[in-house]
Amino acid sequence: DGGITQSPKYLFRKEGQNVTLSCEQNLNHDAMYWYRQDPGQGLRLIYYSQIVNDFQKGDIAEGYSVSREKKESFPLTVTSAQKNPTAFYLCATQQGANTEAFFGQGTRLTVV
């Protein structure tokens, strides 16, 4: 599956709860990204990391947090501060700037 594994595929969360989405890669890529996809909105960048132990906010980071303790892993936590978390979340990796981005299969998060 392209070397990027996102889990779970579907996730349900109650309002007020934090939830963590997993992203693991075996492509040995340095850069990893989290995007949020809503209908008609394209792919919006939440957070990205270009090296272990370092990450930067993207365009819509409020209500989200990440960590990058290992090159292979870049988990995303959706906190209770995110007011509208129901969306499709995509993790991606790149070998370097201006190269092909590879995407995971995504996690569909629904707040119930």
Place this chain on the structure above:
Amino acid sequence: GENVEQHPSTLSVQEGDSAVIKCTYSDSASNYFPWYKQELGKRPQLIIDIRSNVGEKKDQRIAVTLNKTAKHFSLHITETQPEDSAVYFCAASGYSTLTFGKGTMLLVSP
């Protein structure tokens, strides 16, 4: 930061017709322009990309053109087939992150 506008948001064509999707970008420093195809319920996948030192690139039925002066680039699909039906995203980047357009839903009718 970079801003990418994509048009149209939806495009319906008959099988065998050509389809054109257009994007504009704002940052003149951008030099990499990929196009991704996302089928329903699946991950986006790269179908073609172009760099700023090239004006046009072709791969079988798809082609991309780039006009750096006008800051716009386009995806051309010829002889469309039903399996071309999907959402297509353009993107642009300089030496940082990719900025995506909002996508074009292409529907090819048999």
